[in-house]
Amino acid sequence: MNDSLKSKVLLHICCAPCSASSMKVLYNNYNVSFYWYNPNIWNFDEYKKRKDSVIKYAKELNIAFYEEQNFVYDYKNWIEQSLETCNLCYSLRLEKTVLFAKLNNFDFFTTSLLSSPYQSHGLIKQISKDLSLKHSLKFLYADFREFFYEGKNTLKQKGYYMQKYCACNKSYMERFEKK
Numbered sequence: 657m658n659d660s661l662k663s664k665v666l667l668h669i670c671c672a673p674c675s676a677s678s679m680k681v682l683y684n685n686y687n688v689s690f691y692w693y694n695p696n697i698w699n700f701d702e703y704k705k706r707k708d709s710v711i712k713y714a715k716e717l718n719i720a721f722y723e724e725q726n727f728v729y730d731y732k733n734w735i736e737q738s739l740e741t742c743n744l745c746y747s748l749r750l751e752k753t754v755l756f757a758k759l760n761n762f763d764f765f766t767t768s769l770l771s772s773p774y775q776s777h778g779l780i781k782q783i784s785k786d787l788s789l790k791h792s793l794k795f796l797y798a799d800f801r802e803f804f805y806e807g808k809n810t811l812k813q814k815g816y817y818m819q820k821y822c823a824c825n826k827s828y829m830e831r832f833e834k835k
């Protein structure tokens with residue numbers, strides 16, 4: 657089907673490896689654009705690596721990449737907003753996604769966070785449903801986890817960056833400081 661006839665989906669992208677499994681499900685059926693809003697990533701070098709990797713993947717697929725205009729990386733500010741709690745972290749990022757999608761006339765929003773077996777899938781789904789009601793924009797739910805390892809391995813073989821921890825400083829400490 658011609659892309660112009662497909663429903664427009666704004667896919668919040670947390671990282672390239674997760675986006676690969678999402679795109680396995682969405683690519684043929686929707687007109688997908690990537691949306692990057694992840695101020696939860698500590699530190700700036702890591703933030704850049706993940707973002708550059710997503711931009712590279714968008715180019716490979718020849719799809720649009722969007723991000724917040726005038727966004728300035730400020731991890732201290734992010735901690736004050738999110739308190740490094742997953743609930744707030746998901747909510748803040750997904751609400752930005754919904755608002756951007758509404759402003760730019762997308763039919764649906766969804767997130768690559770639904771790809772990862774390491775994330776709180778049920779919580780992400782519930783937050784997205786609540787935001788969908790709050791802002792009157794359809795949430796496209798799909799369980800992308802089935803394709804997580806396949807997608808991740810495909811991008812790994814192509815040399816894409818593979819992160820080693822969720823994103824925030826707390827998750828870094830939990831991953832590396834306990835050893």
Ligand code: SF4
Binds near residue numbers: 827
């Ligand atoms: S562990 Fe991941 S989802 Fe939870 S607060 Fe940290 S970055 Fe956000």
